[in-house]
Amino acid sequence: MNIGDVAIRSGLPAKTIRYYEDIGLVKPLRSANGYRSFRERDVHMLAFLGRARALGFSIEDCRNLLKLYEDDHRTSAEVKQIAEGHLAEIDRKITELTEMRATLARLVDACAGDHRPDCPILADLAAPPAETDRPDDRG
Amino acid sequence: MNIGDVAIRSGLPAKTIRYYEDIGLVKPLRSANGYRSFRERDVHMLAFLGRARALGFSIEDCRNLLKLYEDDHRTSAEVKQIAEGHLAEIDRKITELTEMRATLARLVDACAGDHRPDCPILADLAAPPAETDRPDDRG
DNA sequence: ATAGGGGTTCCACTGACTGGAAGGTCAATG
DNA sequence: CATTGACCTTCCAGTCAGTGGAACCCCTAT
Numbered sequence: 204m205n206i207g208d209v210a211i212r213s214g215l216p217a218k219t220i221r222y223y224e225d226i227g228l229v230k231p232l233r234s235a236n237g238y239r240s241f242r243e244r245d246v247h248m249l250a251f252l253g254r255a256r257a258l259g260f261s262i263e264d265c266r267n268l269l270k271l272y273e274d275d276h277r278t279s280a281e282v283k284q285i286a287e288g289h290l291a292e293i294d295r296k297i298t299e300l301t302e303m304r305a306t307l308a309r310l311v312d313a314c315a316g317d318h319r320p321d322c323p324i325l326a327d328l329a330a331p332p333a334e335t336d337r338p339d340d341r342g
Numbered sequence: 343m344n345i346g347d348v349a350i351r352s353g354l355p356a357k358t359i360r361y362y363e364d365i366g367l368v369k370p371l372r373s374a375n376g377y378r379s380f381r382e383r384d385v386h387m388l389a390f391l392g393r394a395r396a397l398g399f400s401i402e403d404c405r406n407l408l409k410l411y412e413d414d415h416r417t418s419a420e421v422k423q424i425a426e427g428h429l430a431e432i433d434r435k436i437t438e439l440t441e442m443r444a445t446l447a448r449l450v451d452a453c454a455g456d457h458r459p460d461c462p463i464l465a466d467l468a469a470p471p472a473e474t475d476r477p478d479d480r481g
Numbered sequence: 482a483t484a485g486g487g488g489t490t491c492c493a494c495t496g497a498c499t500g501g502a503a504g505g506t507c508a509a510t511g
Numbered sequence: 512c513a514t515t516g517a518c519c520t521t522c523c524a525g526t527c528a529g530t531g532g533a534a535c536c537c538c539t540a541t
Binding site for chain 1: 386390393394396397398407410411413414415416417418419421422423425426428429432433435436439440442443445446447449450453454455456457458459460461463464466467468470
């Protein structure tokens with residue numbers, strides 16, 4: 204099968220598939236005319252990669268997951284460890300974004316958004332208020 | 343002031359400060375020996391940039407925010423628009439990550455994580471279950 | 482013969498830095 | 512006066528996961 208058909212069947216752009224070959228994730232055969240020739244197994248692997256990437260796994264995670272997938276002697280513990288690591292990373296990102304969101308939403312809320320130049324958003328970026336809510340907070 | 347002191351005062355690595363000069367965000371003077379010479383205003387701008395970046399604003403957003411900050415004729419509406427755009431982007435990312443998290447957590451939960459090779463995580467990546475919960479679903 | 486719709490390689494670019502090499506400057510010390 | 516060490520400089524390469532484009536080859540149909 205040529206790359207165009209594989210792109211359709213795997214849902215990945217042809218460019219991405221070539222890139223995945225470049226970095227050794229798939230190893231399609233070559234036809235006499237130099238075209239890549241994909242077997243069913245390759246298409247399957249590419250679809251696997253597409254789904255793993257959609258879940259946010261890094262390419263290196265994908266490489267390891269694929270290796271485990273192809274390994275009859277794997278243990279589910281190995282797979283789970285990768286997934287848990289990624290889950291922790293996702294949680295870290297969500298936390299970070301949620302904190303950003305809270306600050307930003309507060310500032311946006313405080314901003315009139317009118318024709319005047321006064322702006323709490325810029326004021327905060329220029330010099331965020333010290334945390335002196337409580338009288339005893341670091342003096 | 344030399345770049346090392348500015349790095350300490352602004353909280354940004356010297357490398358980053360040089361990069362910010364490279365892309366035109368700050369324009370420090372130069373001493374006779376070729377060293378960058380930062381004024382108070384430069385330090386102030388770099389701290390501003392550091393806080394804007396910490397809120398996740400892109401460099402281009404930062405550039406525009408800084409321009410507005412320095413512009414007496416700005417309107418808070420312009421600032422608010424940038425912030426709201428960024429807020430929407432953050433929300434988009436949180437949504438995306440939350441969806442990934444849900445799927446991944448379900449799979450991790452279903453995985454025994456033991457010595458056996460059977461693994462629902464790999465099974466899902468290989469071929470996610472079709473959405474045929476309801477009998478009439480595209481069946 | 483030519484047009485088109487495939488395919489190929491290779492290079493450059495993205496964002497926002499970061500690491501490192503090779504070398505210049507300066508204050509303090511022996 | 513030479514040297515050490517901490518600072519500074521520029522420039523190049525790498526990160527991550529692709530994406531865009533140029534220049535060119537292959538195959539089929541007309």
